[in-house]
Amino acid sequence: MNGRLVPRLLYGIGGAAVFLVLSSVFLLAIGRPPLATLATMAVYAFGDGYSTSESLVKATPILLCALAVILPAHLGLITVGGEGQLYFGALLGTSVVVNFPGGPMVALLPAMLLLGALGGAVWSGIAAVLRTRCNVNETISTLLLNYIAVLLVDYAVYGGWKDAASLGWPATIQFPPAATVPSLFGTRVHLGLIVAVVAAVVLHVAVNFTRWGLGLKVLAGNRKVGAMVGLSFASNTLIVMALGGALAGFAGISETSAIQGRLQSGLSVGYGLTGFLVAWLSGQHFLRAVPIAIMIGGLIAAGDALQLYSKIPSASATILQGLLFAAALGSSGLLGRREERHG
Amino acid sequence: MSAPLVAMFGVCKRFGAVTACDNLDLEIRAGEVLALLGENGAGKSTAMKVLYGFYRADAGEIRLDGKPVSFGSPREAMARGIGMVFQQFSLVPALSVLENLLAAYPAAPWLQFRGRARIAQALGWLERLAPALDPTRPVRELAVGERQLVELAKVLNLNARVVILDEPTSVLTPAETQRLYGFIRSLVAAGKAVVLITHKLADVAACADRIVVMRDGRAVDRALARDRTPEDLVEAMVGRDSLSVIAAPPPVHESAPVLEVRNLSANVQGTQIRDVSFAMAAGEILGIAGVSGNGQYALAETLAGLAPITGGDVVLEGVSLASCRRDGAISDRVAYIPERPLDNAVVADLDLGFNLALRRICMLRLFPDRRVMMEQADDLIRRFDVRPPQATLRAAALSGGNLQKLVIARELSDTHRVVIASYPTMGLDVLAAEAVYRSLFEQAACGACVIWISEDLDDLLAYAHRIAVIHGGRIVGIVRRQDASRQLIGRWMAGMEQGKAA
């Protein structure tokens, strides 16, 4: 075991180093001092209580979307549908609020959240059914479904759900307090974060220590042998995709309710894609995804702050994410090749 | 005696701790068939792959026409006139015969519209070997025997002076084998050198001029074919007078059949079995012979309950298989040792402990106890001599023989009513094969019905109570061991006549 730990650390550090070099190249290209800017970003991300809370706010939907990728990955499915599930979950959850704006919190809030999760589960379930019945590759179907879900939300907020009082801005009514997800410690960080972390732990235990999780491993490794011992790929595909979708859908509705306060166009700034990235960076590991999601949440929050204070467009955060992903893929790929040769 | 075309001196090849070729000396002469004889794993293929440039030798020298050469790739060897027809053909199934030939033909035109004469040249050898073959057909539609001829044409197109054939007759019907022997003789008459890698004495008897016997990577005997008897060769191959005799399983009492297969039909991944019927008593061993690719896999999968039945039924102890739909899951009463275990019997990325517990997965507790699982695995590994004896290893890390032992440890550690073993000794050396037979016969002695699919007619004739032959997805004949003969079974294998069930 020791013989594998040292190379892993080295390759990990190497990947991080490559990322720093590439980021510096980018920052130099836009005329900014690399180290100073990176340091500023670190401060914007976790420098004080407020910054940290903003990073956690961003981290919540990212972590949920990451879990939505990691769970199907344990069955060997590669889904990039977090964005679409998030949007559709927001859509379905908002339908409760729009139709029953005066309802009591004890009924409205759970119904909204439940329907949000259901929406995500359904959206992901479509891809699952297409995979098991029609043999459609889930990566392609989820990618296409993303675009459709975004358009459906646009349809709602530009059309029937448009709040007359919003003066032409495509959005629904403001969510009443009864439909607002409670926040923690007086910051913008909300209940969703707790749900996300709990979900990560529960899924980790379920997949690694239960009979069901073992069944997933078998099916992922060899579907035919799995069928031979009585496991069903079709049922399990539906389960993992629906569960993952439910988490992403919950991310959508909780983001809408707690942070945005209303359903509007442009609900997500690529949380689905970022979730995918976090899932891969964590090596499809539920627990590792938590700190990594927080770190990436910090990156995005810092990107927003850079746009606000340093006039660097927030697309820089996307570029940095891409560089980070590329560096991580490169180093883990090389590590894998080395392990094949020596292991 | 003329100078040899190819001479190998002191060639060594090691793979990690395993020595595949040990100080090997070999001579290949033009106009002559050299048989490289030996058991599985003796190093015959490896030696020729070193010559062919597939592997680099760790030591030793190779001379072509008296001059030292070292081929870094098969391409270089082909350019110098050495061609090899592998057991695993290097044809691309999705492409047509013509495309496969053109790809390997150095003089092929770049734009196919403009080089009709050269395309005709590329087809020259194919027309001689298989005149009825349509070159526009995709290779995946061809039978194994036809593919081998295409592969041979590919090699001959390169004006090979040395043609190496690796276990060519293992996939052919007796008639196709005779045809191949004819081609070999005509190649040699035309002045080429042919090296025949084989473990079958029949091949040697039919066409070898000289023989080199290999064992454990060394050449242990060198002689002209006429100077050796089959017994001499067997002794050289295995190092003993004859194979140790395993106790033949006891004869079966005439009793009520335990397993009845009635007009069974199924379609497994495109291969069909039709109207298969036979009955087995407890403790009976039924051998199923046939050329590979005639439905053995489909039959094994259907009998194991893993493939949907389209017609007929399998009745085990009065319970019908067709009626209890378990959606491709195997019954507890059936043990199944499939062919190609890495693909069909284990999960390669999981460790041995998990793999050994696979059959019981649906009965585990919600939070399975890993420790107990590993202890049970260790016990099985010890009993069945799986090496290396580490239950935490991934199944993919095991060699072919040990993987087979692992599967057998899982399947045969309990008693079952039916045991289906598909090519159980494929790739195993003699000792390991003996251990497999012992396990199978133990199961029979405890009353199981053993269905044994094998390509080795000698083993079936020695140990099975009855032998059935499968051809084109049908059982064309069943015969008791006492009444069986190689000629009869060979005719059935070629589909030449129907037999009566015995």
Place this chain on the structure above:
Amino acid sequence: MDDLVVVGHWTAAMLRSSTPLLMVTLGETLTQRVGIINLGVEGQMLGGACTGFAIAAVTGDPLMGFAAGAAAGALLSSLHAFLCLVCGANQIGSGIAVWTLGLGLTSYFGRPFVGDKVRGLAPMGGPDLANVPLLGPILTQLTPTAPAALLLVVLVGVWLYRTSTGLNWRIVGESFEAARAIGLAPRMVQLSGIVAGGLFSGFAGAILSVDYTQTWANDMTKGRGFVAVGLVIVARWNPFFVLPVALIFGLSEAATLRLQAGGVSLSPYLIGCLPYAVCLACVIFASMRESRYGGMPAELASVFGRRSG
């Protein structure tokens, strides 16, 4: 006569919409034929659109824009090649990384160009041909990129199926072992396939921004790259079939624009789902029939493949 003019208009609209998609699908077909899946074509197309637009705006020459776009696509694709071939990274992940970078870089550096206009290529026919039945609208609305794309379909198809180089590429995509047996270097061929795909997708993006819309907007490809990856499967990895498949998508996009523009009471956003739904339907149809027709290059199958017997 009017009917022919209408048909002509629709044909022209269909061809205009299809041309960028046709190019990027052709490129991805070549890449997948050598056994590599590149989801980064979306990012490459964006890169080509942005760079092409920028160069065209700065130099005033649309052809320079096309060349620059193709180069940008090739550059991004070489990252995918580096990650997959040299580092052995997972192809899906690498593609998403390239997409992310393409998205981020074009969002960032394309900002100054948002809303600008460039001069595209001139249409093939002058305005006096407008009323010629059937051909009139086609000649007056289409630029030379459309027939160039059609010609490329034929050239790529002939190259793939009737030349030795094409045969070699197909062999690499089917079996590394067979490729090595005839002396090819599979990784080098895969590199060529990936870069070729990059050139095509970058060119396609440039056509989209410089020729089709003559403008640049953030994330303007809207998933066409992913649609292309799906359409490659629908076209069964056959360059000739890419044409009808791309035309179907182009037709649905043209229909979308017409419906959105012309008095249909349905929300434009709902109508906008049509092209994606059509693509998904095609992929479903093709995937269900795949078991009967096969056709996926074998080495590509192993990217998705686990041992399933």
